[in-house]
Amino acid sequence: MRVTVNGADHTLTCDGGRRLSRVLREDLGLTGTKIGCDAGDCGACTVLMDGRQVCACLVPAAHADGTAITTVEGLAEEDGRLSALQRAFHRHGAAQCGICTPGMLIAAHDLLTRELHPSVRQVQDALGGVLCRCTGYQKIVEAVLDVTSNAPDPALPDSGAAVGARVARLDGTDKLNGRDLYGDDQRPADALWLRIVRSPHAFAHFELGDSEAWTRATPGVAAVLTAADIPGANSFGIYPTLKDQPVLAEGFVRYRGEAVAIVAFETRIAGETTDLASFPVAWTAHDAVVGIDAGLHADAPRLHDDSPGNVLIRGRVACGDVDTALASAAHVISGDFRTGFVEHAYIEPESGWARRAGDRVELRVSTQTPYMDRDEVAHVLGLDQERVRVIPSAVGGGFGGKLDQSVQLPLAVAAWVLNRPVAMLYTRPESMAATTKRHPSRISAKLGIDAEGVLQALSFHGDFDTGAYASWGPTVAGRVPVHAPGPYRLPHVTATSAAVYTNGPPSGAFRGFGVPQAAIATEMLMDQAADRVGLDRLEFRLRNALRAGDRTATGQVIEASVGLAACLEQLKPHWQRYLDEAATANRTSGPLRTGVGIGCMWYGCGNTALANPSIMRLGLRADGRLTLYNGAVDIGQGTYTIMAQIAADALGAPLDRVTQVFGDTDRTADAGKTSASRQTFVSGKASELAGTDLRTQVLRHTNAGEDAELVFEDGGVFVIEAGRRRAIDLSALPANEEGDVMTGEGTFDPPTQPLDADGQGVPYATYAFAAQIALVRVDTELGTVTVEKMVAAHDVGRAVNPTLVEGQIHGGIAQGLGLALMEEYLPGRTENLHDYLIPTFGDMPQIECLLIEDPEPLGPYGAKGIGEPALVPTAPAILGAIRHATGVVCRQVPVLPHRLRAWIKAGDAEAAE
Amino acid sequence: MAAYFQPRNLQDALSAMNDGRWTVLAGGTDHFPARVTHVPDESLLDVTAVPELRGISHSETGIRIGAATTWTDLVEAALPAACAGLTAAAREVGGIQIQNRGTIGGNVCNASPAADGIPALLSLDAQIELASLSGHRTLPLSDFVIGNRTTTARPDELLVALHLPATALTGQGAFVKLGARRYLVISIVMVAGTLDLADDGTIETARIAIGACSAVALRMTALEAALIGARPAEALERLDTSHFAGLSPIEDPRGDPAYRNDAALTLTRRCLARLAEAA
Numbered sequence A: 001m002r003v004t005v006n007g008a009d010h011t012l013t014c015d016g017g018r019r020l021s022r023v024l025r026e027d028l029g030l031t032g033t034k035i036g037c038d039a040g041d042c043g044a045c046t047v048l049m050d051g052r053q054v055c056a057c058l059v060p061a062a063h064a065d066g067t068a069i070t071t072v073e074g075l076a077e078e079d080g081r082l083s084a085l086q087r088a089f090h091r092h093g094a095a096q097c098g099i100c101t102p103g104m105l106i107a108a109h110d111l112l113t114r115e116l117h118p119s120v121r122q123v124q125d126a127l128g129g130v131l132c133r134c135t136g137y138q139k140i141v142e143a144v145l146d147v148t149s150n151a152p153d154p155a156l157p158d159s160g161a162a163v164g165a166r167v168a169r170l171d172g173t174d175k176l177n178g179r180d181l182y183g184d185d186q187r188p189a190d191a192l193w194l195r196i197v198r199s200p201h202a203f204a205h206f207e208l209g210d211s212e213a214w215t216r217a218t219p220g221v222a223a224v225l226t227a228a229d230i231p232g233a234n235s236f237g238i239y240p241t242l243k244d245q246p247v248l249a250e251g252f253v254r255y256r257g258e259a260v261a262i263v264a265f266e267t268r269i270a271g272e273t274t275d276l277a278s279f280p281v282a283w284t285a286h287d288a289v290v291g292i293d294a295g296l297h298a299d300a301p302r303l304h305d306d307s308p309g310n311v312l313i314r315g316r317v318a319c320g321d322v323d324t325a326l327a328s329a330a331h332v333i334s335g336d337f338r339t340g341f342v343e344h345a346y347i348e349p350e351s352g353w354a355r356r357a358g359d360r361v362e363l364r365v366s367t368q369t370p371y372m373d374r375d376e377v378a379h380v381l382g383l384d385q386e387r388v389r390v391i392p393s394a395v396g397g398g399f400g401g402k403l404d405q406s407v408q409l410p411l412a413v414a415a416w417v418l419n420r421p422v423a424m425l426y427t428r429p430e431s432m433a434a435t436t437k438r439h440p441s442r443i444s445a446k447l448g449i450d451a452e453g454v455l456q457a458l459s460f461h462g463d464f465d466t467g468a469y470a471s472w473g474p475t476v477a478g479r480v481p482v483h484a485p486g487p488y489r490l491p492h493v494t495a496t497s498a499a500v501y502t503n504g505p506p507s508g509a510f511r512g513f514g515v516p517q518a519a520i521a522t523e524m525l526m527d528q529a530a531d532r533v534g535l536d537r538l539e540f541r542l543r544n545a546l547r548a549g550d551r552t553a554t555g556q557v558i559e560a561s562v563g564l565a566a567c568l569e570q571l572k573p574h575w576q577r578y579l580d581e582a583a584t585a586n587r588t589s590g591p592l593r594t595g596v597g598i599g600c601m602w603y604g605c606g607n608t609a610l611a612n613p614s615i616m617r618l619g620l621r622a623d624g625r626l627t628l629y630n631g632a633v634d635i636g637q638g639t640y641t642i643m644a645q646i647a648a649d650a651l652g653a654p655l656d657r658v659t660q661v662f663g664d665t666d667r668t669a670d671a672g673k674t675s676a677s678r679q680t681f682v683s684g685k686a687s688e689l690a691g692t693d694l695r696t697q698v699l700r701h702t703n704a705g706e707d708a709e710l711v712f713e714d715g716g717v718f719v720i721e722a723g724r725r726r727a728i729d730l731s732a733l734p735a736n737e738e739g740d741v742m743t744g745e746g747t748f749d750p751p752t753q754p755l756d757a758d759g760q761g762v763p764y765a766t767y768a769f770a771a772q773i774a775l776v777r778v779d780t781e782l783g784t785v786t787v788e789k790m791v792a793a794h795d796v797g798r799a800v801n802p803t804l805v806e807g808q809i810h811g812g813i814a815q816g817l818g819l820a821l822m823e824e825y826l827p828g829r830t831e832n833l834h835d836y837l838i839p840t841f842g843d844m845p846q847i848e849c850l851l852i853e854d855p856e857p858l859g860p861y862g863a864k865g866i867g868e869p870a871l872v873p874t875a876p877a878i879l880g881a882i883r884h885a886t887g888v889v890c891r892q893v894p895v896l897p898h899r900l901r902a903w904i905k906a907g908d909a910e911a912a913e
Numbered sequence B: 001m002a003a004y005f006q007p008r009n010l011q012d013a014l015s016a017m018n019d020g021r022w023t024v025l026a027g028g029t030d031h032f033p034a035r036v037t038h039v040p041d042e043s044l045l046d047v048t049a050v051p052e053l054r055g056i057s058h059s060e061t062g063i064r065i066g067a068a069t070t071w072t073d074l075v076e077a078a079l080p081a082a083c084a085g086l087t088a089a090a091r092e093v094g095g096i097q098i099q100n101r102g103t104i105g106g107n108v109c110n111a112s113p114a115a116d117g118i119p120a121l122l123s124l125d126a127q128i129e130l131a132s133l134s135g136h137r138t139l140p141l142s143d144f145v146i147g148n149r150t151t152t153a154r155p156d157e158l159l160v161a162l163h164l165p166a167t168a169l170t171g172q173g174a175f176v177k178l179g180a181r182r183y184l185v186i187s188i189v190m191v192a193g194t195l196d197l198a199d200d201g202t203i204e205t206a207r208i209a210i211g212a213c214s215a216v217a218l219r220m221t222a223l224e225a226a227l228i229g230a231r232p233a234e235a236l237e238r239l240d241t242s243h244f245a246g247l248s249p250i251e252d253p254r255g256d257p258a259y260r261n262d263a264a265l266t267l268t269r270r271c272l273a274r275l276a277e278a279a
């Protein structure tokens, strides 16, 4: 076949029915066209074919014969500079992880060639076939609308002024021209292609059949590996004492999707054309334990020997005397709430490759946690940690899902045992079935209020379905009771939790670690409480808001950076405007009802009462070049940019002097996981300390005083003191293995104190606070909900990069909206991106962000976290708005149309009685 | 290695169909999503280059739509007001990428209960033209799609075209779709309708079809009969739940039967209101 790609003619021979996306990526090396689903659902593979956008995963190669294809690599100007469209994306922060960006750019390009000045609606219609899990779409729309302005690239801030500036992502260019290399974009040509045989049953015994015969009969199979081939321990898990999940199951599986064997194929094509259902396994399926009720049932089978009653772990926070306080409260509001499994649905499925290099093994994988990967691989291979190297690829979204092991362990085992490079990419259904989910919850809570509307007591219990294996279950069980009271003063609290084993997929880390589920319950009660005491819902929250100097339910006194009241104060005029708008809209009768809702949250940054240090290094070469050794993985949220901004300012160097070595376990120090909204706060502080440490060393070297100015230029480093400028001679200093003559190092571990049996202690060093309001329209006849607009007020301590903070808020709201209205993972039923729905362009409200900066004294330049806080208040705000519009208290999410319609009808029936 | 054949004329296509070893491929938007976990070794017959399967033509007897006509072709075509529902359905299929590739013939042959094209075509009395080496035959769409993913096409037959008879093209059409999100969404329920008015302004013919509430989208014949003689503005008053007795929706993650029945009624009301407004 002959095809013109980005203006160049190619003649190719390949199977005519092969996906065009494969031909572009594998045969032509154009890996800018991404694979997210192979099913037309995500649009990451969008290319132009004869001037029209198509999904390259749905085009048979032969069909492209004689056509002209444009991929993301073909969008830049002829001289290689970014096009006006790409530059607009860059300025607006429209690419976060960047995995959807090629598809977005192509779809936008298609639109702009037809309509140079599109409306918002036209942009949404034209780009509506591409999913983004990071941005919430708003900045993408803004970028497309702003292409014709051709505004200049944002100037880099002056030396010392990087923190607080809207710096465009420093790793942005490669995300816009398709050059950034994700997990599936960099495999060596001779790598074996791995696939995994998985259980189709949630609970079963099995026996492997004659895999040798199968290997002989199946073309292209190089090897089959089973549990017996694992060199070290056949177990993994987040907690050192809780490694309860096998890499490959041994005779017994506990969830649908569990791995039982690894098949290595000689080529990727052989792997992708083999039906693994033919692999010989004899299954004996049992009745699965589905859901919390079943897991806790007296007759339930015990899923793990060490966990009687299937309770993995319990959490508890207690202070005051809840029973007495509830008994004497003027009002008591109570309720039960349920949430389901939620899938991370990052657009990049798990992927990467590995090779054995002598007595070491090296992995390049899409991960949020290279250091934990290193340790898990070492455990499974039976090697010292030093013999494992992990280099994160560009990460196409994580949200907690890439904090667990997925491809890492099969890659490492196969590379080690077979001594060949090996690569793999999960299919979308595999990614959904096999990897972790947000914990489903079953929560009962009771809130006591006095006659003046002052909160008195909370009694809270949440059961969390941790699925087949522990994963991050203990983290959820520990975090929830601490956060259950919400960001309010509550003198009497009993908050307990349990993580329950079932035959569901393992529940792990997902943006918020159980706090979003808890917030749904308590914020719904807050709304009802406000109504009961006759107070406006915002006013009621303000009256009870935590303030600096208050004591939390764990006995911690939060001295500073408690910005909830400021958030609420700033929201007030918007809230009133929304209420007025709703009142006006509701004057007309009809099926459409408008409602307004509010949600508040607090969120402890970092691990719960556990050490979680970060170490950062900043190196200086003799010629004045600076290198940040940054181990804080960027999963789209921007640590690559943020850490450099902070380190540069701390040192007093211009940002563009700082190059980076990123996330390589051999070359960077451990900056912990990208989780728990800890990177800006913890690793950011370490970056600041690394910068100041280096500055101190340089000044000491030249005997300059504290106030001297440092200048980093191409010619070297200069110091300006008392108006005099001197060159600093570094040439005599010995260089280390990286070539640096000086290295500033910063270590920060946020100060916490262990929690006692009643959860008393200091679980976190700082908390983020936020409040969001939403205006929704409910079609009461159909039960559908449209979130029209939202205002999000977030106390982030200090917005190190406001564009990135807004991006986190938009993206968090998108996921919160999904949690509230559409996302529900049902094993075996919603295992793809057309049955599992995440928000599209047309489902997002117009969002306004209010950034409140109540500085955290411990944080870098006052900053704390935003990643998870952005999501927590969204569902409560939307559910509150639905209740305002319809009177229905939503006790289960997602509020799917059929559920809401049934509740509305039940409510109408009640009213009629 | 699997073969790939893209015939340039109908004769070659039909000869290939006669072999029985080919899998028919049009836009591929249903084909590839069914081959995610593995791509089987199969020989593909790409029918999109056969001239008889392309394009939309008008004649006295009606409109002929080639089976391989894409949704985008339909959106961009100049069609009478009766086809407003079909065009609206085309705009609601997937995203633009899917509309640029997916074909109306593929939608019909795939025979999903949630196929958006089928109710719209039913409301236009669409006829199906099939061809094989033994000749052409034409049958009503309702005799072609007879079950969930089941059609009455013989293995050697190709869907060549859809015919919309002139008698169904005089009125006004509309289409209403309900999904759980804005773009790229499988319908929970959809309703398509056309209305023809008599000279006195009363309804002469109504054709209402509902999808995703039964294994095959259905015409609401009792409702259609009840509407005859009504003024469009009064149409809603004639609606009765008994008209929907033929629906037998299933439970799936998108909705339960009670909800689908309920939503079908609401959507039908809205479809009629839209038709009345336009008529």
Ligand SMILES: Cc1cc2nc3c(=O)[nH]c(=O)nc-3n(C[C@H](O)[C@H](O)[C@H](O)COP(=O)(O)OP(=O)(O)OC[C@H]3O[C@@H](n4cnc5c(N)ncnc54)[C@H](O)[C@@H]3O)c2cc1C
Residues within 6 Å of the ligand: A039, A040, A041, A834, B023, B024, B025, B026, B027, B028, B029, B030, B031, B032, B033, B047, B053, B067, B068, B092, B093, B094, B095, B098, B101, B102, B103, B104, B105, B106, B107, B108, B109, B110, B114, B115, B116, B117, B157, B158, B159, B160, B184, B185, B186, B187
């Ligand atoms: C992301 C996404 C979103 C979608 N959204 C929608 C939606 O909203 N509404 C909707 O209705 N559908 C939707 N679809 C399904 C699909 O796009 C449509 O059904 C489309 O019209 C199928 O046409 P095709 O040409 O792509 O079919 P193909 O995939 O090429 O073929 C489909 C089937 O029909 C057979 N076939 C095709 N043409 C002929 C012929 N001429 N003669 C005989 N047999 C033939 C094929 O053998 C195959 O079995 C969606 C699909 C995707 C991937």
Ligand code: FES
Residues within 6 Å of the ligand: A034, A035, A036, A037, A038, A039, A040, A041, A042, A043, A044, A045, A046, A055, A056, A057, A058
């Ligand atoms: S990979 Fe093609 S649409 Fe997802």
Ligand code: FES
Residues within 6 Å of the ligand: A094, A095, A096, A097, A098, A099, A100, A101, A131, A132, A133, A134, A135, A347, A396, A397, A636
């Ligand atoms: S930036 Fe869109 S998916 Fe990550």
